[in-house]
Amino acid sequence: MTTWKEHLVYLICPFCSYKMDRAGATNTGRGPKPSDVSICIKCGGAAIFTRKLRLRAPTTKERRELMLDDKVRHYQKAVRTVQSKKDHP
Numbered sequence: 001m002t003t004w005k006e007h008l009v010y011l012i013c014p015f016c017s018y019k020m021d022r023a024g025a026t027n028t029g030r031g032p033k034p035s036d037v038s039i040c041i042k043c044g045g046a047a048i049f050t051r052k053l054r055l056r057a058p059t060t061k062e063r064r065e066l067m068l069d070d071k072v073r074h075y076q077k078a079v080r081t082v083q084s085k086k087d088h089p
């Protein structure tokens with residue numbers, strides 16, 4: 001069973017500049033840590049937490065790895081589904 005825990009943070013998506021005030025983690029029961037992946041709820045972009053827990057765009061190598069990660073693809077697909085329903089109710 002997947003557990004979901006939210007943590008209050010202040011983040012800006014490096015792809016669409018969406019301002020987020022929460023970050024959730026699955027199965028960890030903890031807040032975000034450096035090098036964790038964040039999926040933007042607005043655009044579905046996969047970003048990386050920095051040492052200061054801000055978000056940055058992944059490097060080319062990281063982007064390739066993220067594209068192969070089933071969990072990342074699952075959440076990106078979920079965001080795209082929700083956004084497409086908002087655009088075409």
Ligand SMILES: [Zn+2]
Nearest residue numbers: 013016040043
């Ligand atoms: Zn975004």
